[in-house]
Amino acid sequence: MASSSSLCEDQFLCPICLDVFVKPVSTPCGHNFCMSCITSYWDNTPVWQCPICKEDFSKRPNLKVNTFISELVSHVRSLRVTNIPIQSAPRQQVDSDVRCDVCTATQTVAVKSCLECLTSYCDGHLEPHYVASGLKRHMLVDPVENLVNKVCRKHRRLLRLFCRNDNSVLCDFCVDGAHANHDVVPVQRGYAEKTALLGKSEAKVQRMIQERLQKVQNTRTLVKQSEVKTKEVVAHSTRDLTELGSEIKKIQAELIRAVEEKQKSGEEQAEAFICAMESELCDLKATAKNMEKLKQTKDPLSFLSSYPNQSSLPHTMDLSTFSFTRHLEIQHMHRYFQSSISQLRALLLQINEEISKCSGGAENASNDATLVxxxxxxxxxxxxxxxxxxxxxxxxxxxxxxxxxxxxxxxxxxxxxxxxxxxxxxxxxxxxxxxxxxxxxxxxxxxxxxxxxxxxxxxxxxxxxxxxxxxxxxxxxxxxxxxxxxxxxxxxxxxxxxxxxxxxxxxxxxxxxxxxxxxxxxxxxxxxxxxxxxxxxxxxxxxxxxxxxxxxxxxxxxxx
CATH class of the missing domain: 2.60.120.920 (SPRY domain)
Known part of the structure; x- marks a missing residue:
């Protein structure tokens, strides 16, 4: 295996993402890339071509992870332990905002962070890691702020990778385990993607907020308009129904007056007719009595002398010229009003049904409107x-x-x-x-x-x-x-x-x-x-x- 002096991370940087290889693959022309980088590159180009030498491939290469390079990458990353010999000369100052976790008085700037101890050390407190045999094996890296949250708790290595499948951050060793077949990219790339996605989500949320604020404002305006309209409807309907009630009472009074007048007029006409009939009855009874007396006269001369006077009929009315029909007229009026009232009741029933739709049937009307x-x-x-x-x-x-x-x-x-x-x-x-x-x-x-x-x-x-x-x-x-x-x-x-x-x-x-x-x-x-x-x-x-x-x-x- 190559020594730490012959290997460095610069030799294992992907030409596309410019970061250390993640799941390295080799093209037929011999160049190496991250699998996700070359896959994305070919997904967005019309031809399958090497990004370095521009060699064209007749068909898209079936890429496999280059295990040899992958092991070398892991080895290079493991060589980050800085095996610096003990020296009395002061170490070079590090320009960093990360402070030593051990310093108690004034926190000195940290020069290294230990992935095993999960602690950042200044130059003085780092010295034991170069002396103690147990600490020499610890992995030291450049100072890392908030180190506890940036180290894999299982493998004690920096979380440098992001799994798109599980939306989780990984260390180098996690990739070779449960995430071997997942879409893994460097943390910075995942951060850039998710930041862009978050920006879109944030814009969408802001748009949704504005839409809902506008919806609330519109709804409040409509509620106020509805309140005004409700008061108008109540006032107008109350006035109209009150006027209708007054008109019904007037019609009722007029009906009673007209019927009673017609009845009174009929009674007067009938009374006059009855009086005339009673007078004619008296005259006819007197004539009948005279005729009975003349009928009993036996003397022909006296009979004939009295006949012209006693046999003449009194003047009477033609009975066919008079008939009492007031009860029929009132009955006809009663039937007409019964029909009209029945129609009015039907109209009132329709009004009541419409009122019910506005109250008890509001939910059905709302569902119908929603569906439409x-x-x-x-x-x-x-x-x-x-x-x-x-x-x-x-x-x-x-x-x-x-x-x-x-x-x-x-x-x-x-x-x-x-x-x-x-x-x-x-x-x-x-x-x-x-x-x-x-x-x-x-x-x-x-x-x-x-x-x-x-x-x-x-x-x-x-x-x-x-x-x-x-x-x-x-x-x-x-x-x-x-x-x-x-x-x-x-x-x-x-x-x-x-x-x-x-x-x-x-x-x-x-x-x-x-x-x-x-x-x-x-x-x-x-x-x-x-x-x-x-x-x-x-x-x-x-x-x-x-x-x-x-x-x-x-x-x-x-x-x-």
């Missing part, structure tokens, strides 16, 4: 066959997906790198990184299914862990209840649905699921932070519970 609002953001979703699990069958138009029991064994199939291998899932072709979008899915009588949206980087190979951050926001229906994918066993809704609406407000950080038929909410994810594109996610599930072979169908919004 979401549906205006409908997008055309088409399923991506490249992402579909081999046991799924898609329709030719990409609008339906079902579990295919006839596919059989698929272990020998060539799998697409974008394909789900465990979850019976498929994504939509189009991703969304801003704004709002909505789509509807018919699930009918299926007994199990999962529906939602997923990030572009969602895990495709292997089982997706159902935790709080799997990159999947979805609801899982099982027999008669719903739970979220991230919280198994926790019911969020009960009952079956036939048609589900999925609404995503990317910038607002919300995802809502709606029962379209009943216009009722199923579940809403709130306060979400999306850092990449979101794709519609479909999982029709297998037939474990029976009656589940029907497809999930993407449906257009019904405008009726």
């Amino acid at each position: 609002y979401m549906q205006q953001y409908e997008v055309n979703v088409v399923l991506d066959t490249d992402t579909a699990h081999p046991l799924l069958s898609l329709s030719a138009d990409g609008k339906q997906v079902r579990y295919n029991t006839g596919t059989g064994l698929w272990g020998n199939q060539v799998l697409s790198p974008n394909m789900f291998t465990v979850h019976l899932a498929v994504l939509g072709r189009r991703g969304f990184s801003s704004g709002r979008f909505y789509f509807e899915v018919y699930v009918g009588q299926k007994t199990e299914w999962c529906l939602g949206v997923a990030t572009a980087s969602i895990q495709r190979v292997g089982e997706i862990v159902r935790n709080s951050n799997p990159g999947l926001w979805a609801i899982w229906f099982l027999l008669d209840k719903f739970e979220t994918f991230s919280s198994p066993g926790v019911s969020v809704h009960v009952g079956k649905v036939e048609r589900v609406g999925v609404f995503v407000d990317y910038d607002g950080g919300e995802i809502s699921f709606f029962d379209v038929v009943r216009a009722t909410p199923i579940h809403t994810f709130t306060e979400c932070f999306f850092m990449e594109e979101l794709y519609p996610y479909f999982n029709p599930c297998d037939n474990e519970y029976g009656s589940n072979l029907a497809p999930m169908v993407i449906m257009p919004v019904c405008t009726e």
Whole structure:
């Protein structure tokens, strides 16, 4: 092995990131790079070319970690122990803000930090590390501030690397263990990436804050406007109903007066007729008496002499010219008012129903309005066959997906790198990184299914862990209840649905699921932070519970 005098870190710097190699790989032309650096470089160039000598490769090289160089890098890093002989001359002063942890009076500037002791030492307190045999083996590095938080507790080495897969900082030895196949980059590069990402997140948060402040202000303004309008409606309605009540009372009084007058007039007319009839009856009775007397005269001469006077009839009225119909007129008026009052009662019932909608029926009206609002953001979703699990069958138009029991064994199939291998899932072709979008899915009588949206980087190979951050926001229906994918066993809704609406407000950080038929909410994810594109996610599930072979169908919004 080369000695410390013949090796230095400068010989093991990546030409791309200019930092010590992390998982070094060698190109066919013999140049060395960090695996993540050369991979990213080739991902962003149209040809596969060496960044140093510019040699072109006919196909992208299949790179493997160069274990020899990797071991040399580890060795070079381990040689950071400064094996300086004891000398009486004062050491060179170090320009550093790190202070000696041992000094008690005035803290002197530290010249070295020990990764074993997790302590920074000044020139004087460092001396034992060059004298004591046990301390000579300790690893000394340039002074490091807040050393305890910058050293791997397991391997006692500086945390110099960042794992993109686990979002954790690592030392050199951690990479060769549990993170051997992970995407690892130098801390500075990870810091730069996450700083940029944090900047975007911060800008997004500030935008969300401003949107919510504006929303609160608008809502308060609308509440004040609603308060003013409510007072106007109450005042006008009270006035109108009071006036209507007064008019009804006037009509009531006028009706009573008119009916009573008509009755009185009829009574007077009838009384006059009765008086006339009584007078005529007296005259007729007198005439009848004279006729009876004349009828008893036996002397022809006296009979004939008295006949012209006694046989003449008195003047009488024509009875057909008089009839009493006031009761019929009043009965007709009664029927008319009964009909009018019935219509008025029907109108009052309609008014009462409208009032009920504004009070007791407010929730249903709100849900209907919410559904109509979401549906205006409908997008055309088409399923991506490249992402579909081999046991799924898609329709030719990409609008339906079902579990295919006839596919059989698929272990020998060539799998697409974008394909789900465990979850019976498929994504939509189009991703969304801003704004709002909505789509509807018919699930009918299926007994199990999962529906939602997923990030572009969602895990495709292997089982997706159902935790709080799997990159999947979805609801899982099982027999008669719903739970979220991230919280198994926790019911969020009960009952079956036939048609589900999925609404995503990317910038607002919300995802809502709606029962379209009943216009009722199923579940809403709130306060979400999306850092990449979101794709519609479909999982029709297998037939474990029976009656589940029907497809999930993407449906257009019904405008009726």
